[in-house]
Amino acid sequence: MTQQKPRRIAVIGRDGQLALALNRGLSEAGHEVIILSRPLVDLSCPNTVRDAIIASSPEIVVNAAAYTAVDKAEDEPDLARAVNADGAGAAAAAAAEIGAPIIHFSTDYVFDGSASRPYDENDPTGPLGVYGQSKLDGERMVSAANSRHVILRTAWVCSPDGTNFVKTMLRLAAERPRLRVVDDQRGSPTFADDLAAVVLQIIPRIGAQSATEHAFGIFHVASSGETTWCQFARAIMVGAQQRGAPHVPIDGITTADYPTKARRPAYSVLSTEKLRRVHGVRLPHWEAALSGCLDQLIGPIPLKPPTSLNDI
Numbered sequence: 001m002t003q004q005k006p007r008r009i010a011v012i013g014r015d016g017q018l019a020l021a022l023n024r025g026l027s028e029a030g031h032e033v034i035i036l037s038r039p040l041v042d043l044s045c046p047n048t049v050r051d052a053i054i055a056s057s058p059e060i061v062v063n064a065a066a067y068t069a070v071d072k073a074e075d076e077p078d079l080a081r082a083v084n085a086d087g088a089g090a091a092a093a094a095a096a097e098i099g100a101p102i103i104h105f106s107t108d109y110v111f112d113g114s115a116s117r118p119y120d121e122n123d124p125t126g127p128l129g130v131y132g133q134s135k136l137d138g139e140r141m142v143s144a145a146n147s148r149h150v151i152l153r154t155a156w157v158c159s160p161d162g163t164n165f166v167k168t169m170l171r172l173a174a175e176r177p178r179l180r181v182v183d184d185q186r187g188s189p190t191f192a193d194d195l196a197a198v199v200l201q202i203i204p205r206i207g208a209q210s211a212t213e214h215a216f217g218i219f220h221v222a223s224s225g226e227t228t229w230c231q232f233a234r235a236i237m238v239g240a241q242q243r244g245a246p247h248v249p250i251d252g253i254t255t256a257d258y259p260t261k262a263r264r265p266a267y268s269v270l271s272t273e274k275l276r277r278v279h280g281v282r283l284p285h286w287e288a289a290l291s292g293c294l295d296q297l298i299g300p301i302p303l304k305p306p307t308s309l310n311d312i
Helices: 017-028 046-056 077-097 130-145 165-173 192-207 229-242 273-279 286-297
Strands: 008-012 032-036 060-063 102-107 149-154 179-182 217-220 250-253
Touching: 008 017, 008 046, 017 032, 017 192, 032 046, 046 077, 060 077, 060 192, 077 102, 077 130, 102 130, 102 192, 130 149, 149 192, 165 179, 165 229, 165 286, 179 229, 192 273, 217 273, 229 250, 229 286
Parallel strands: 008 032, 008 060, 060 102, 102 149, 149 217, 179 250
Antiparallel strands: none
């Protein structure tokens, strides 16, 4: 990667998957990272967000914090909106006040899942639950508060850190003889380190005063390829088996077999063509990214010793 001009970057969030990957990646790239997190900075209390951003005076703000408890949001709509909409809007407004652009993360859950081809940025939105609606409201508030915004809609985020589907499957495989996973919801597993790499590539394009208008707006960012939760789980088990870790059979079930308080979109594959066209970024295939994640969680696949001189 080309050496970037070091910049002063405020990251909202500290312990989430995305925040951890961003803080690590930005620091390794030589940027000065200002971590804004609770209890001093709380997105549900917009004044704390504004005060912290104004005081730290960053060149760029990255909002990597959110209320992400999809089912719990149905019972806490006010809190979900306060964090995902009001707090995000306050961060964008504070960034605008000091002349800084903002990078804000959103979700595939802004769509209703009725499509049969990858969603692009201009497709109609239609969240099925409180979480998706709060994130959509956040997009609108960020857009209105700061014209120099990059909103990155992503999906099915996983990483070696925090709590996520990959780590849950590995844990359950060590506890149960067989697992049942939904097989009629399609999307693209996306990994936090890859998202951090996207941010690193976007920063120099939006941080310059000469940044053009087309560099800003809403972009979809997700791994290449698509799968179902069940197929994703089976790939995790294959990877675990290759690395000598516990693995179990996975049975596919329907969404109706696994009812949840919040409805999920049945199809939320995102087209990333705009991101490639404008910023020259394309994420790796989800299977390759999963392999890298498992390497970190379990270890690399052991090399097989040669069976004869012809194999050397």
